[in-house]
Structures are given as C-alpha cells and as structure tokens.
Amino acid sequence: MRRLAAVLALAWAGQVGAVPTPEQVKTAYRASDVQLLDRHGVPIDALRTDMTVRRAPWVGLADISPATRLALVHAEDRRFMQHDGVDVGALGKAAWDNLLRTRARGASTITMQLAALVDERLRAGAGGRSWGQKWDQARVARELEAGWSKAQIMEAYLNLVPFRGELQGIGAASQGLFGKAPSGLNQAESAILASLLRAPSAAPRVVAQRACLLAREINPAAKCAGIEWDVAAAFSRPSASAAQTQAPHVAQRLLKGMGTGTARQVRSTLDAGIQRDAADTLRAHLAALRERHVTQGALVAIDNDSGEIVAYVANGGASEVDGVLALRQAGSTLKPFLYQLAMERGWITAASPQDDSPLEIATAAGPYVPQNYDRQFKGWVSTRTSLASSLNVPAVRMLQLTGLERFHARLRALGMASLSEPAEFYGFSLALGSGDVSLLELANAYRTLANGGLHGGVTLLPRAPQPKTRVLDAKTAFIVGDILSDRAARSLTFGLRNELATAFWSAVKTGTSKDMRDNWCVGYSEKYTVAVWVGNFDGSPMWDVSGVSGAAPVWRDVMERLHRALPSRAPAAPPGLVQQMVSYQPALEAPRREWFVRGTESAQLTLVGTAQRRSAIVYPGQDGVIALDPDIPAGRERVVFRAQGAAGLSWRLDGVALGAAGAGHAWQPVAGEHELALVDADDKVVATTRFSVRGAPAGAARP
Template sequence: MKRLAPSLLLLLAAGAAQGAALPTPAQVRAAYRPSDAVMLDRHGAPLQALRIDRQVRRQPWVALADVSPALPLALLQAEDQRFMEHGGVDLRAMGQAAWDNLFRRRPRGASTITMQLAGLLDPALQAGAGGRTLGQKWDQVQAARALDAAWTKPQVLEAYLNLVSFRGELQGVGSAAQALFGKAPSGLNVAESTILAALVRAPSADVALVTRRACALAVELHAATPCRDIGMTARLAFARQVVAAPLPPARQAARQLLRGAGEQVRSTLDGALQRHAQAVLRQRLMALRGRNVNDGAIVVLDNASGEILAWVGNAGGSEVDGVTAPRQAGSTLKPFLYALALERRLITAASPLDDSPLALATAGGLYAPQNYEHDFKGFASTRTSLAASLNVPAVRTLLLAGQERFHERLLALGLRSLTEPADYYGPALALGSAEVTLLELTNAYRALANGGVAGDAVLRAVGGGQAAGPARRVFDAGAAFIVGDILADPAARSVTFGLKNELAATYWAAVKTGTSKDMRDNWCIGWTGRYTVGVWVGNFDGGAMWDVSGVTGAAPVWRDVMDYLQRGQPGTAPRPPANVLRRQVAFQPALEPPRAEWFIRGTETAQVTLPGGEGQAPGIVYPVDGSILAVDPDIPAARQRVFFLARAARGLRWQLDGEVLGGVDESAGWQPVPGAHLLELVDAGGKAVGSTAFVVRGQD
C-alpha cells in the first residue's frame, strides 16, 4: 500500500485522536498533495514541475467529471458491481466469498470500493504482511458504512480514483493515465480503462495477466474493442518510460524555490523570455560544439527591482546549475576596478595608462600579465584601456587603487564567492583570477546600471515572503556613470574588438566580455536602462575551449537575448548625475584624437600630458603608501623579488631606507626583507622627490 500524503495522515490521526467522524470529502481533497511542486512564472502560468515526494508519483487531484466515463464503468465491473446499490458493504458478495473460501481452491475477496477507500484513508486499516486481522476487517466494515452514510457515491468514487495505486509508484488516476498512456484521465478509451481497472486488483502483475483480465472485462462490458488492441495497448504502456508532464525548462530555478510536495510558487521569471533564452543558448552551443564548448548559462535581471526574469542553468543536458557554479571571472571585474579608481580620483577617463611589459613578484613567482592579442599599446587612456580590455593597465590601476580596497569593494557588491583574503589572489585579481558565480556577477553589474547602488537579486515573486533587502551605495554615481559610458563606446573598444561585433547594439547598451585563463570560461555581461543580462559559456568539467573569446562565445547569446528584451524600445543613454561634467580634452603628444570626455567634477582637464612629459610630477606608483607585502615561505628567499614602479621618473634613482638601489629603469628587483621600509625617489643630488612607506611581513 502506497503511503498517503503527510498532511492527509495528520488529518486522519487528528480525527482518530478526537474520536471524531471520518473526514469529509472536502477535507480529504484539501489534505491531498501531488508528489510534484510547480513553479509558476510571473504571470501565473506553470513553468516547471519538480518531483519532491520520491515515494510515490501523484498528479493534482482529478475531479470525477474530468475522468473518462469508460474508467468508472470498467472499475465498477471489476471491483464492485453493486456499488450503486449497497450501503458501503456488499453482504451478498461477502457471503459468496465466504463460501468460495471454504469450498473452492481459488479464494476471492469481497471488499467494496467503499471498504477499500476506508483502508486507504485510515492507516490502522491497512493490511500487514499476513493480511488484515479479524479486528481490522470488522473496523473496515464499520468505516465503510460510515463513509457511505456521510458521502455520496460520486464522492466515494472520486476519492478512490485519486488515492488507489495502479502500478509501481503510480498513485491516482492522474499519474497512471499520464505515465502509462501519456494523456489526461479525460482522454482514456475503453482499452486503457480496462487495463487500469485490471491493475487495481494486481498492480504488479505482468503484461500477459493484465491483458487477460482487461480482455475479460471488455467482454463483460460488451465493448467492441478487440482483445488484440487491448494487448497491444498494455505492452506499449508497460514499455513506456515514466516521465513528468512536459513543461518549459527552468529546473535549476525551480530547485531554488520549491521545497514541499504539492506547493505552487510564483516566481519572478517570465515564461516567454525563459523559453527564448533557453533556445538561444542551445543554438549557440550547437554552433560552438566543434570548438569544445558544451555548456552555458544565462541570467536576466530587472534593474529597478532586482527580479530575476530568466534563469537558464544549462542548455538542458546536465544537472549542474551554471548560474550558481563558481567560475573564474576573467576581465569582467575590470569595470569595478576602474570605478574604484575614478571614485577615488586617482584617474580620469582621459588619464594615460602605461601598457608596457610589467613583471611583479608574487607568492607564486614573477607575475607578467599580457594582453589578449599578446602585444602592448604603449600608453592608452583609461577609456581605451577599459573598453579594449587591456590587461597591463588594469594591473597598474590595481596597484594604484589598492588591492585590499578593491577586494573589499567586490565583497560589498555581493561577490560572496571571493572567500579568500586579498593577498591570496594577488595582482591577478585585476584580471579576474577569483571565482564568481554568474548570478553574483550579473547582479554586481546591475549596481553599475543603477548608478552605483547595489541590492539583492530576487527569484520569488512579491508576496512570497522574500524581500530584496535594503539598497546600498557601493560606488559614487559619477564613477558608475563614466564606467557605463566607456563600456557603451564602440569606438573605444575597437582597438581590440574592431567596430563591427556582437557588442555594437543598435540601442544604448554597456557591455563587457571576459575570458579566463586557458579559455576555460567565457563571459558577456551588460545592461541597458531596464535590464542586465549575464551569459557564461564553457565546460562544466573545466575543459578548455578552442580559440573562443568573449566576442565569439558568449556575446552572440547576450546580444540575441538583449535584442529580444529591447524590441520596440529605443534604449536611450542614462542621464548624467549632478557630479559629472563633459569637457573637450586633447592629448600631448597626440596619444588619441581630441574628444569630449566625462569627468567627475573637480578632476576635469583640457589637456592630458603623457607621464614623463611636461606637467607631470614624478611619483611612486608601486608600492602605494601603507602597503603590506608578504614573504612566501614556500619560495626560496633568493628567488623572491619586488619590482618598484614610478611615473615621470626618467633620470631618477630608487633609495630604500637611505640606501641607493639604482636607477628607476633598472628591473633586477629588490629581494624583500621583513620589516618596515621607506622607499624614495631621489634626483642626482640625493633630494627626495617622492616617497612611500610599506611593510614586509616575514614568516610566522
């Protein structure tokens, strides 16, 4: 006997404890729980069913009016021919059964449908391994009489059809009709109905026995259905794979929301968008299959509310959820780094950044970042460095802004996957060496879309008890605006990506791609005025892709989803906040053509001069004042080096703790010594023109 829903068992136990009458049909129906939970989309339409109860398979309760008349006729013929006449107990059938049990070799039962229902409703009446005791049979008779007196015949039959087990884990007519015949109970024909009626008596019988019984029932019902048709239907039904009713795929999102069997939870997802995003991802992965790209994920957020409008955990062929799986971020963290430097007024969008070879001493040895195209641009403005995703300028900006401070800002954005301290990631944090999830990263970009204000992403619809939480300012509004303007600038990104690519939308959109080390992860994340879309493609097993960049991998998916969202909408640029202004700027020498540039108020300039040129004061770039450097005990002391960096320092020398180390152009590096140190830039006369204090930590 299959177990009942927990809520129904509690209802019956409570009635028994109180000595009350049997539950009413309404109480039984209210306590009934399907084995699946259903997630609804934001419009209330079913989006994804998820199996919760693994003991049985139950569909939603089926009203008797929604069951084909052929099934009740077959069931009454097989189980209870005088159902409409007796008062819950068929005395004639009981007498005949007693006679047969005494004098015939094949005993028979006399339980009416009402008696069987009493056994289904009351666990105390369910048969043990040796059958029911005499006491149980007497109680079952009394319960059946009470049921017949309190319930109508249709109510008894409806409850029985929903609670009886048909085969294996299939309980109730809804699950049996769907699993065995792939249809609703209303569509059952005579052959299918006789098969189900035969299964009630022997749910585990083989196909031959079920066919013989079903054929006999058809003859008794004077049905025109040939026995060969019943046999074919039975064989096909028993060979059919038990599957849930098809629904649009949102399995990973459903796992975040659904907990209890039978519940229906309204999500924030948009069903049409979810289906479109899933289809787009599948098509793109098929196109990239020859480049060893097998998996992907998509998240779509509403900028204003933080509601998750689409959650595609994978393309449908895996149980892994790519939305919540941590992966290396690649260049997708650069916008937050530049926003931090802009906010602290360490740079402007026009500041020249040095894109030349760089080698830094780290715990793992020398760190020498290179650009995607394995070349160097010399000097490039902040706008070009970010839009074209140049690596060396990003690392230099990290040294300028402070690694610890950048790490803290990423945590404030909600990147909880960064579980290690800042020095664990080293300068490679600027290039996305840390692992993040697609949901966290996309929601962090939403903070830029909202002018630097962050908030939690939400999957449960309003009224579900889950709030987005308070909004929090993470970046200055001016810094966030300038970063967005840079990421929406097709001319600035053309240095690396060219003018014609998937990032160049016909509407205003700020977007950034990223590719992790060895091409294992591929990202494209961007926003418009209303939406933020994040896409990841790669391989869940960590395998490297073959010559796939953000523009060729994730970007086409991002563009297709964003085009779908922006259809019929202009997608205009955001209004500048009060603390930014636009000024014409020129470069000396002509590093880049003159242009109108955005500045945070107070940092504007009409002319930008390259480091080392007129108007630039000498200074120390790395280490910044107050830095703490660590000696790695796993690296031989003789191999550890720190490389000092300076600007506008031609002809100057390094002086450490009063001792001259050599010219700034010498790159042998300094072997770190534990303790506090004072680093100075000195001229030929020994006069200090710049200084910084730092500490080297030794072994504990």
C-alpha cells in the same frame, strides 16, 4: 437474494460510526514530492521526500479526463451512480458465481474500495478480508454515500487508489506511465489504467488484453494494436517525478529538508517560461560548441530592482555541479569596477589616454608581464576604448594607480565574498580576473552598476522590497555603463558586428580566464541583469573560444527573450555630469562627445613626452578581418582608420594616397586583401598593417 439484501440493509442502517469528510481526507493527503512553483504558481520542479510511494499533488475531478472516469466506472462499478454504496445485485451475482465457478468474482463498489483506502482497518491482509472487515467496509461505504457526493467519492478514489508499483493516485500514474497530466489521458490510456486496478502487478501482455477488452466494450471501434504499443511504452518508461524538472538545483536548495508534514509547495521567484527558454538556449549553444571542447555552462537572470532571480540554470550539461555558485576565475569581467574606482577617485576620466604598451612589473615571484588577448599592443587609447575593447595592459596599469588593496576591498563591498584571501594573494593579475568568483556574485555586482551604484541582495523566494546600500558613486557608475554600451568603443577588439549587440539599450562585458578555461558574458538592460558562463567543470581548457563566441551568444539570446515585448531605455544621466566634445593632440582617436564628472571636463587632451614616442596604426589591426554588414545599404558602410602619433602623417591604402591621418579616415570597404600604411612628408613608410574585407555588400548575390 432480495430477502438477504433487505436484511443487510437494515443491519447497516443500525450501525453508527464517524467517517471522515471530503475536506479531512484531502487535508490529510500528502504528495510524495514537495513542489517548486514559479512566480506565477506554475510547477517547475520537485524534490521527493517520501520514498515509500509516489503520489502527485491532489487532482480535482474537473482536471481528470472524462475518458478516464468512464473507463473506471465501466471496469469497476457500472451502477456507481445508482447504488448507495453497496451494489446488492452485484453482491448476489458475485456470490452465485463464486459458488459455481472456479474463478472468484469481486463485488466491491468504488465506494467500498474508497472505504478501505481511507480506513486502514478495512484493508485486506495476506489472507484477504475477514467477514467482520467486509461487514464494516459495506457499512462505511453506506455512510460515505450518505455524507459525500458521487463526485467527491470519485475524486477521492482516483487520488488514493494504487495503480502499479509505487504509483498511487491518478496524478502519479498518469505522469509516471504516460508522461502527461490526467486531463490529457485518451481512451486507450484510460482503459490501461482502469485495467490495472484489479491487478496492478499483472504482466504487460495481460494488462494489454484486459485493456483491449475494456476499450472495445466502451467503443467497438477501438484498436488493440495501439493499446498493446501504449502498454509496452508505458511500462518501459523510467520512473519520473510528477513535476517537470526545470530547476533541479534550485529545488535542492529551497526544498531539501522539508518533511512529509510540512507545506508541499514552495513558490519561487523563477519564471517558468524564461527558465525553460534560457535552459534550451544554453543547451543548444553548448551542443554547437562541443567540437571546441566546451561541455558545461550556467546562467542567471536577475530583476534589477527587486533582486529576484527569474532564471537559474545551474548546469547546461550532465553534472550535479551548480555552475551558478561554483567559483571560477573572473577574467576581464572585473575591469569595469577597476575603472569605475579610478574615475570615482578623480584620477581619470572616460577620455583620459591609457598606455597600451609592453609592461613588466617586478614581484616576489618574479617579473609579471601582462599581455593582451591578441598579444598585440595598441599604443595610446582612451579610457573608453581601453575598457570597452578589454585591453589588458592598461587595466594592470590602472590597478597600479588605484592600489591593489583598495580594488580588492571594492570587489568585496560589491558582494564578492569568495575573494577571501588578502589582496597580496591575488597580486596585480587581479585586474585581469585571477580571483575566483561565482556567477551569482558577478551578476549581482553588475546589477549594482545597473542600479546606479546601489547594491542589494538577491533572492529566489518572494519577499518585500529590500533597501539598497550605495557602494559605487552614481556618476561614474553611469559613465561605466555608457562605455559598456558603446559599440564603437568596443570595435577595436570585437569589431562593429558581434554577439554583444542587442536591438535595445544594454551594457555588457565579456571575460576569458587564463588558458581559456572559463568564458563569461555579463551585462544588463534597464530591467534585467544576465550572466552566462561556459567552460568545463573539470577545469580543462576550451579550444579557440573567445568572449564573443562562447558565452556572448547565449547572453544575447536570453536578453532578447526577456525584452521580446519590453523596451529597454538608456538610463538618465544623474546630476553632476556634463557632456561635451573632446579631441586629442595628436589625434589618437577621432573627436567625439564624452561624459565627464562636472569639473573634470576638457575639450582637448594633448599627449606630451613619451605619449608621442612612436606612431602606429591602431585600426585595422595586423591580419584583421572586417566583415561587411549585409543590413547596411550598398555604398553607405564605412570603416574608420585610426592611428596614434599620426601628426604630420598621411594614409596610403594599396599604394593610393588617402589624405592626412591626424583625424582618421572613413573608408568605404571593398572586399579583398589590403595593405594600409602611414607615411611621412617624405613618403617614407612609418607603419603598415595588412587586413582583409570579407562578405558582399547589401543587395549583392549570395550563394
């Protein structure tokens, strides 16, 4: 046998042939998926382009578990580190065993197997390899050993060898069978993979037996029961991509159409951590809303300066619809742009009184009668309160002021190309968001507010800085942002405690479409704009879901995730703005400091004529509920009663006189049911409202 080995060695040495270099093999290698990377190079998704085989990206030897390398050598080629490509001793033993035994034994080294993997002419046919193929296989193995290191041979072999079914290479096999990277394979999993090499299609029972024997040869203390369980679990796993699936719709959008010969990785602007947390937050909230018939949601987060999308959650449920691009009715989210337009034209200021009283507009389709969300009217309120508290009737009056076509053109200039019908198609209900827009369009329009009126495109691919175009006046864009950040101004509708409040500066607006089919929350901080939609893709209505209970909690949680270690400061006022105290006569709202475009400021606004036609309690509203804030020290919390047309009137609470109603009254809330009244000089009741206070003050015992 030694004489035969010597003769073979001389014959192989005389053969001359070119074998590929490690670099050529690695360059020619193609993963079956095109990978989507995040902005830091972390894989977050993939799109399969080769349906004949499943291959993961090339895995370096240092990223493969030492247990796997040990199991492989022990099972396939124990003298791998000693031979020069052909193990003559193993060859002779195999020939002797094959002569005397009925069970055939192979003698191919890892290097010989690699030779067949890199040269298809050396691969076995239906009847096995011919003697010529075997000769050439041994020759090529010797040449590989002469030009490659052992580490390079091992690495290439593990990336090219088939394991089971369509799984080729250690990366695909590790992810497909065990759901982990090759670096995390343990001893039992490594034994299973090594046992598959000789018989990739073997039955689970056979694989488990072989793996058990191999594991015990390596470590006598190995437990076969655990291996049997691992085999059963591995073979029952559904086929999965080697990459994590965190942004499937983005992968489809960016990777579709890329052939097998093109680049196999595409870097996006997404942030893997933010994307994962945003998706988890959305799914958790949808689960909490399931009983209210809310099944779907979508979210997008954009860097204000660059326009780079850092999170794109197209679908919070089980659907292929891209909720970031789907068109839905915008609800009240369009109101900030309506009020900004009127301010920009100089028709109103943030302090201007707005009339929230019944309105009927004659149209070709019949009378249009807008209603507020709570179907109540607040009377006269300021622009600030009207926008922040999202009152509908004043918004429709504002659209009458600005003009339907002018507002429609402004929305189109903000990038809402989906509003493609003529302005008349939408009618005055456009003020309340009757037009269909996408979440991405809406988010980028709010990003324009965040950028002081400068508009630019968004991107999912890294790019050089892009110039922005001024679409909104900077001064009035700032005032609108200040209104949307004003917790007190929104309290008329939402209360002081709600899901819109963040621990840092932010401006935000909610919206709910007709019949409660869509719920939105869109807002921005100094750094990011975040937009959230929840609803149902089939258009069915939700059940009792408002702006603060639907999309707002997700918006707040994602915003807080983005600003976990990042401050958000209020923007600096641009030139041309002044801030001064303003008061009302009669006192429809308490005196306050207000922002004005220079030249429009006024210290006092007096309501005349129809402005004084009726007196009413503005806050608390009828049957309203006030929740005590447990974070405010006992005895420090106050509720401010507000009224319109209150000149000469007084407050009376639960039969007890409180004083003049002209400037409001700061009342220390007491839990329970209450009745508030406006009374005139003759003690005649002019207006009443019943409300309740719930909760316990700070420091009180709680169940």
